Amino acid sequence: MTEYKVALLGFGGVNRALTQLIADRNSRWADELGFTLKVVGVSDLYLGSIIDKDGLDAQALAAVPAVKGSFATLPGGNAEPANETVIRFSGADIVAEATFTNPVDGEPATTFCRWSLEKGVSVVTTNKGPVALHAQSLKALAQSTGARFEFEGAVMSGTPVIRLAKELLAGSQITGFKGILNGTSNFVLSSMENGLDFCGAVAQAQALGYAEADPTADVEGHDVRLKVAILANELLGAQLKPNDVVCKGISQITAGNIAEAAKVNARWKLIGSAEKQADGSISASVSPQLLPADDALSAVSGATNAITFATTLLGPVTVVGAGAGRVETAFALLADIVSIHNHKTASGKSS
Amino acid sequence: MTEYKVALLGFGGVNRALTQLIADRNSRWADELGFTLKVVGVSDLYLGSIIDKDGLDAQALAAVPAVKGSFATLPGGNAEPANETVIRFSGADIVAEATFTNPVDGEPATTFCRWSLEKGVSVVTTNKGPVALHAQSLKALAQSTGARFEFEGAVMSGTPVIRLAKELLAGSQITGFKGILNGTSNFVLSSMENGLDFCGAVAQAQALGYAEADPTADVEGHDVRLKVAILANELLGAQLKPNDVVCKGISQITAGNIAEAAKVNARWKLIGSAEKQADGSISASVSPQLLPADDALSAVSGATNAITFATTLLGPVTVVGAGAGRVETAFALLADIVSIHNHKTASGKSS
Numbered sequence: 035m036t037e038y039k040v041a042l043l044g045f046g047g048v049n050r051a052l053t054q055l056i057a058d059r060n061s062r063w064a065d066e067l068g069f070t071l072k073v074v075g076v077s078d079l080y081l082g083s084i085i086d087k088d089g090l091d092a093q094a095l096a097a098v099p100a101v102k103g104s105f106a107t108l109p110g111g112n113a114e115p116a117n118e119t120v121i122r123f124s125g126a127d128i129v130a131e132a133t134f135t136n137p138v139d140g141e142p143a144t145t146f147c148r149w150s151l152e153k154g155v156s157v158v159t160t161n162k163g164p165v166a167l168h169a170q171s172l173k174a175l176a177q178s179t180g181a182r183f184e185f186e187g188a189v190m191s192g193t194p195v196i197r198l199a200k201e202l203l204a205g206s207q208i209t210g211f212k213g214i215l216n217g218t219s220n221f222v223l224s225s226m227e228n229g230l231d232f233c234g235a236v237a238q239a240q241a242l243g244y245a246e247a248d249p250t251a252d253v254e255g256h257d258v259r260l261k262v263a264i265l266a267n268e269l270l271g272a273q274l275k276p277n278d279v280v281c282k283g284i285s286q287i288t289a290g291n292i293a294e295a296a297k298v299n300a301r302w303k304l305i306g307s308a309e310k311q312a313d314g315s316i317s318a319s320v321s322p323q324l325l326p327a328d329d330a331l332s333a334v335s336g337a338t339n340a341i342t343f344a345t346t347l348l349g350p351v352t353v354v355g356a357g358a359g360r361v362e363t364a365f366a367l368l369a370d371i372v373s374i375h376n377h378k379t380a381s382g383k384s385s
Numbered sequence: 386m387t388e389y390k391v392a393l394l395g396f397g398g399v400n401r402a403l404t405q406l407i408a409d410r411n412s413r414w415a416d417e418l419g420f421t422l423k424v425v426g427v428s429d430l431y432l433g434s435i436i437d438k439d440g441l442d443a444q445a446l447a448a449v450p451a452v453k454g455s456f457a458t459l460p461g462g463n464a465e466p467a468n469e470t471v472i473r474f475s476g477a478d479i480v481a482e483a484t485f486t487n488p489v490d491g492e493p494a495t496t497f498c499r500w501s502l503e504k505g506v507s508v509v510t511t512n513k514g515p516v517a518l519h520a521q522s523l524k525a526l527a528q529s530t531g532a533r534f535e536f537e538g539a540v541m542s543g544t545p546v547i548r549l550a551k552e553l554l555a556g557s558q559i560t561g562f563k564g565i566l567n568g569t570s571n572f573v574l575s576s577m578e579n580g581l582d583f584c585g586a587v588a589q590a591q592a593l594g595y596a597e598a599d600p601t602a603d604v605e606g607h608d609v610r611l612k613v614a615i616l617a618n619e620l621l622g623a624q625l626k627p628n629d630v631v632c633k634g635i636s637q638i639t640a641g642n643i644a645e646a647a648k649v650n651a652r653w654k655l656i657g658s659a660e661k662q663a664d665g666s667i668s669a670s671v672s673p674q675l676l677p678a679d680d681a682l683s684a685v686s687g688a689t690n691a692i693t694f695a696t697t698l699l700g701p702v703t704v705v706g707a708g709a710g711r712v713e714t715a716f717a718l719l720a721d722i723v724s725i726h727n728h729k730t731a732s733g734k735s736s
Contacts, residue, residue: 055698067556192699194553201727202545202553205418205719330705333684347406347716348543354681354703365698368556376552380731 036069041126044133045078047360057092075124081105083116087125121149130367131159140167154179158370160187166260182374187366189261190339193355199269206345210309213341215261217357218245218252219304224335226292254283255320258306266308272316280319299327387420392477395484396429398711408443426475432456434467438476472500481718482510491518505530509721511538517611533725538717540612541690544706550620557696561660564692566612568708569596569603570655575686577643605634606671609657617659623667631670650678
């Protein structure tokens with residue numbers, strides 16, 4: 035049985051959920067997936083750090099209170115973060131990077147990814163920053179050291195849209211995509227359809243935990259812009275920086291706009307899209323769009339996400355699924371590890 | 386550059402479309418997919434047969450008129466079919482099986498699959514018969530000879546639902562699925578929403594080429610029953626024969642039913658579904674169901690297909706896409722070959 039030693043960077047909801055899955059499901063994974071996971075190190079800006087090359091108790095880790103420095107309460111734990119030590123000295127085979135998204139330069143996550151990949155340690159990440167800004171160089175680095183850089187969770191959490199497009203639609207000639215890629219803004223638009231004005235809808239989203247105290251990144255489209263850059267670069271061969279993506283959010287959409295749309299059986303959605311132009315260039319944008327009822331994205335309500343890929347051979351293919359959630363995003367990390375494992379197993383079969 | 390020698394069984398719309406793709410896209414595939422395809426043999430019940438181990442002219446093949454015995458007009462061609470000769474003596478690496486679906490015993494397609502797999506020749510097929518009735522034994526046979534048995538096109542044409550569920554959702558714990566898996570019956574229901582009665586809607590579907598002269602298999606759910614058996618066996622570990630799937634079609638749905646549903650903002654859909662029960666057994670059925678507007682399948686209209694997978698870790702994941710079409714189904718065969726190629730390439734990397 036293969037056992038992968040995993041180091042966790044960031045211990046917010048996602049890596050904590052992954053740790054709980056490890057505690058609960060390792061024996062099931064041994065049967066179903068052909069491997070088990072062992073946590074050998076964790077570092078978190080707020081909780082501190084802990085390393086044990088022989089493996090930490092996943093159940094105890096998952097139960098650590100979300101209190102500053104609380105890793106110090108575990109045997110061998112420390113109240114301070116130690117990202118570099120965890121990456122370089124925990125003996126991990128795989129680093130699960132789930133620190134905060136920095137949309138400006140992708141740091142410090144990008145450095146964490148580099149440290150790992152340089153050592154030949156694969157990285158699985160849910161962090162949009164390093165992927166939107168530095169995917170090309172990180173993938174090249176991974177290739178040069180025989181490591182893998184996987185990031186299914188950077189778009190639509192664990193819903194497998196990147197791998198679907200890259201692997202399963204290979205040869206179909208993807209010419210573009212359009213998606214509802216931010217659950218908060220879609221929830222706000224759905225609430226406005228139910229009668230709230232923009233500010234009331236944002237307040238409701240905040241009360242339910244869907245929106246941050248500062249909702250700007252969500253409602254102004256900045257979060258979607260990162261995802262559009264990731265998908266356009268990965269699937270259409272673009273070389274876009276997030277700022278190259280024309281971006282307009284939903285804050286100018288009024289209750290009147292929503293009502294007018296309903297009269298013609300249409301709905302406003304915040305759409306992130308990119309398209310290959312006739313001259314080979316890629317146009318990419320984020321903007322509110324009025325979708326007719328027969329658009330596959332029109333019926334996608336609330337915090338759900340969806341994306342339609344346009345293909346030459348297969349026509350449109352739409353995937354609807356979770357766009358957020360701790361367990362749903364932790365599943366993205368698991369799926370990345372499954373991909374690493376299957377690749378490794380296939381490579382090893384002939385040896 | 387890898388070149389796969391392909392033999393085509395059945396030369397109806399699907400394999401003819403694949404042949405046209407080969408004629409048009411081989412050099413693109415060399416760049417994008419890392420392989421090219423060469424047709425070395427074709428056998429068709431109606432058109433006849435032709436073999437050339439050095440490769441047939443794909444453009445000339447694709448242009449052969451759909452006239453009885455017309456392969457005899459090609460150099461070296463024959464007016465009679467020769468399935469066994471094409472399988473055993475064309476030197477093919479891969480057999481693309483796209484003969485007619487026999488829902489009773491899967492023959493003769495199942496025998497064609499066996500002949501191929503016994504020789505270690507991989508099979509890609511869009512034929513529901515062999516998969517619904519004999520997938521387990523055909524997969525075991527393939528495994529024993531080092532061949533692959535791939536059948537993405539048996540459900541939802543080239544829309545990659547089987548591979549999505551098996552590969553990309555591995556570890557998510559799929560507990561069931563429900564889908565709109567027959568475009569003809571969905572088109573009929575959509576037409577009834579537009580005011581036609583059942584017979585008028587069927588006549589319209591026939592006039593547009595969506596329905597056969599005898600529409601029974603589509604509207605009575607027999608086609609969906611095969612697909613439900615395939616998916617339940619493949620994804621949920623069931624061991625169902627198609628007749629184990631409880632089946633009710635849409636022929637009893639009246640214009641009145643449709644109108645009543647519309648009043649409560651709901652829609653009738655022919656749903657094929659299966660679900661893992663608490664005791665580990667699998668329940669599976671085909672029946673008309675009344676879906677509320679917020680069901681992801683509710684908005685799927687016309688000949689489009691869709692399926693929702695229920696998963697424990699990721700919640701529902703819905704895929705909407707083509708369910709039929711010559712090129713769309715030919716893409717399924719291509720996608721199967723891409724999968725075979727990637728597996729082979731990965732296996733070879735370490736050697």
